Amino acid sequence: EVQLVESGGGFVQPGGSLRLSCAASGFTFSPFWMTWVRQTPTKGLEWVANINPDGSGKNYVDSVKGRFTLSRDNAKNSVYLHMNSLRADDTAVYYCARNGPAHASDIWGQGTLVTVSS
Amino acid sequence: QSALTQPASVSGSPGQSITISCTGTSSDIGGYKYVSWYQQHPGKAPKLIIYEVSNRPSGVSNRFSGSKSGNTASLTISGLQADDEADYYCSSYSSISTPYVFGAGTIVTVL
Numbered sequence: 001e002v003q004l005v006e007s008g009g010g011f012v013q014p015g016g017s018l019r020l021s022c023a024a025s026g027f028t029f030s031p032f033w034m035t036w037v038r039q040t041p042t043k044g045l046e047w048v049a050n051i052n053p054d055g056s057g058k059n060y061v062d063s064v065k066g067r068f069t070l071s072r073d074n075a076k077n078s079v080y081l082h083m084n085s086l087r088a089d090d091t092a093v094y095y096c097a098r099n100g101p102a103h104a105s106d107i108w109g110q111g112t113l114v115t116v117s118s
Numbered sequence: 119q120s121a122l123t124q125p126a127s128v129s130g131s132p133g134q135s136i137t138i139s140c141t142g143t144s145s146d147i148g149g150y151k152y153v154s155w156y157q158q159h160p161g162k163a164p165k166l167i168i169y170e171v172s173n174r175p176s177g178v179s180n181r182f183s184g185s186k187s188g189n190t191a192s193l194t195i196s197g198l199q200a201d202d203e204a205d206y207y208c209s210s211y212s213s214i215s216t217p218y219v220f221g222a223g224t225i226v227t228v229l
Contacts, residue, residue, distance in 0.1 A: 035218075037164075044207070044220060044221075044222045044223050045156075045164065045207055045209075045220040045223070046220065047209075047216050047217070047218040047219070047220065050217070059217055061215075061216045062215065062216070095163055095164070100166070100169065100175075101169050101170065101173070101175075102151070102152050102154070102169050102170035102173070103152040103154070103169075103211050103218065104152070104154035104166055104169035104170070104209075105154075105156075105164075105166060106166045106169070106175060108163040108164055108165070108166075109163060110163055111163055
């Protein structure tokens with residue numbers, strides 16, 4: 001079965017750090033761009049970042065630049081979102097997704113909740 | 119405020135057809151064919167139902183169809199069914215700000 005499974009979410013105080021993981025299975029991981037999207041009830045879906053197949057290219061939404069870092073380990077079929085200097089407005093469900101045809105995200109994980117609060 | 123504009127809600131009776139619009143600019147929808155649509159049921163992850171304006175992934179019902187005219191993309195659901203009750207989001211590649219933008223979502227209600 002083709003799937004993505006996120007982990008690492010939780011409760012953290014402002015200024016803290018978390019590392020989200022996304023493990024892929026059921027498909028050949030290495031050729032695909034991978035994306036993180038977050039969702040809140042108020043802002044809806046927001047594209048956060050993506051990473052190219054060999055990990056040399058990364059893009060980030062302006063609001064997380066300098067605070068979040070993407071990495072991947074193709075040997076472990078995994079992608080990681082390192083989040084530092086977390087703020088209350090980073091509170092969201094974070095989804096890992098595979099970049100499929102024509103820039104669309106064709107496979108999504110179940111999501112992991114990140115709550116930033118004092 | 120989302121980059122793409124969708125109606126907050128659309129409703130229809132079983133068997134009817136409904137259309138959801140998604141309006142952007144020439145920097146996103148109008149300038150590229152990379153428009154996609156996602157269906158999200160409560161508590162679930164989004165599911166891709168349309169990519170590249172009008173293409174359906176394998177396994178997606180042909181009751182879902184997409185189109186684009188100028189800066190506006192549209193999703194049509196024909197033969198509305200109870201299971202179609204969900205939130206629907208459009209997305210597009212964008213040449214400004216973030217590479218990808220989403221609409222705020224449309225709640226579809228089957229009456």
